[in-house]
Amino acid sequence: MAYLAPAEFVTKMVDAGESKLLMSTRDTLIRAFMAGAILALAAAFAVSINVNTGNPLIGALLFPVGFCMLYLLGFDLLTGVFTLSPLAVFDKRPGATWGGVGRNWGLVFLGNFAGALMVALFMAIIFTFGFTEAPNAIGVKIGSIGESRTVGYAAHGMAGMLTLFIRAVMCNWMVSTGVVAAMMSTSVTGKVIGMWMPITVFFYMGFEHSVVNMYLFPSGLMLGGKFTMMDYLLWNELPTVLGNMVGGLTFVGATLYSTHYKTAPKRVVA
Known part of the structure; x- marks a missing residue:
């Protein structure tokens, strides 16, 4: 499947980071909007599978279809640019x-949020027949997710905040590994297999992804979830964004850059 060695795909990571920093505002927003929308649809798809089958593993195994689609189409998630964009600065690329x-991070955040919010509205309409009926079983489930992962954390105080943050760090460790895995191969099959594995891990483990949550929580509010927008921002989205940034940049971007791109001198054996 045309596997690339680490030194080769890490060079592609730095090149990608430079490209994202130099991209026009228009293109950055369009690509981020579409990424947020597609990932939101994948989240709705996975929750629908979980409700209809009662087996969350099936939802986790199929959720990556959205992630694969958006990256094969060249769209951008906030979690991905957290990892890639700083590498161009580390490497002192011109203009970085x-x-x-x-x-770049701000524009991608706005684009992702707008795309996810659009799908949240569309799906809320579907789940309630245009807000004329109570939410169906899938809509009720989405509302309960919003409650458990906002006021549920708040009920534990700082221990809840720490748990939320660590789940966000672990999430983007896996998600950014998926982003990088797509660069390990030059074939579509190889890219998809590489992306599929870590994304399945993140989703099944219930880690916190800032862009997925841009869909789940606004949608939950529209569907009658018993939490507020402030609960969502303070007890999920903002700490999740911070944890995603730390996880992707620390465990994937900086790690791979430091050991495969800026390799330390080899030991001299006497």
Whole structure:
């Protein structure tokens, strides 16, 4: 499947980070919007599978279809740019600055949120026949997810916040591994297999993904979930964004860059 060695695909990671920093505002927003929308649809798909089958493993095994689609189409998730964009600054690429990284992250956040919010509205309409009926079983489940993963964390105080943060770190360790895995192969089959494995792990383990949550929680509010927008922001989205940033940049981006791109000198054997 045309596997690339680590030194080769990490070079592609740095190149991708540079490309994202230099991309126009229009293209950045369009690609982020579509990524948020497709991932949101995949989340709705997975929850529907879980409700209809009663088996969350099946939902986790099939959720990656959305992730694979959006990356094969060249769209961008916040979790991916957390990992890739800073590498261009680390490598001192021309025009790569921390200000540019912040701009890229901000635009991708806005685009992802807008795309996920659109799908949240569309699916809420479907689950309630245009808000004329109570939510169906899938809509009720989405509302309960919003409650358990906002006020549920808040009920545990700082221990809940720590748990949320660690789940977000672990999430983007896996998700960014999926982003990088797509660069390990030059064939579609190889890319899909590489992406599928870590994304299945993240979803089944219930880790916190900032873009998936941009769909689940606004949708939950529309469907009668017993939590507020402030609960969502303070007890999920903002800590999740921070944890995703730490997880992707620390355990994937900086790690691979430091050991496969800026390799330390070899030991001299006497």
